[in-house]
Amino acid sequence: MIMPEHKYYTMAQWRVKPGREDEFRRAWKDIGQALSNIRHTPIQGRLLQSTDNPREFHSFATWKSDEDLRAARNEPSVEKAIQRTRDFCEESHLDAFLMTETFYEEELAEVSAEET
Structure with a gap:
């Protein structure tokens, strides 16, 4: 199995105070803005909101290296x-996480075809 080039991630779980979801989303976007102003930036960031509980969010970002991830987390503007x-x-x-395994849609399709 070929591993993707980028395998360092940050992940977060957030339980937002009642009625503060919009403010939270704006603040989360400010993290991206802070990251865009420093040298060690993530490749991408995503914020997911639970469809069962709208106060529950998860976010993740993909990083080029563990060094970039750690350096960004120590930037005062990002910490703030x-x-x-x-x-x-x-x-x-x-x-922070290191990806250790993955699967692809092609592999899932092969398994599904074998089962039928």
Whole structure:
């Protein structure tokens, strides 16, 4: 199996205070703005909102390297933007991850065809 080139991620789980969802989304976008102004930027960032509980969000970003990820997290402007986003939350968990396995749609289609 071929592993994608970019395998470093940051992921976060956010439980937003009632009625603060719009403010939270704006604050989360400010994290992206802070990241765009520094040298170590992610490849992309995504924010997902639960369809079952609109106060639950998950976000992730893909990074070129662990060094870029760690350097960005230590930038004062990024730390400040993350804290501002956390201020709209009852609870939040942020962590860094290394992708260890993956699968592709082609492989899923092959498995599905074999099962029928």
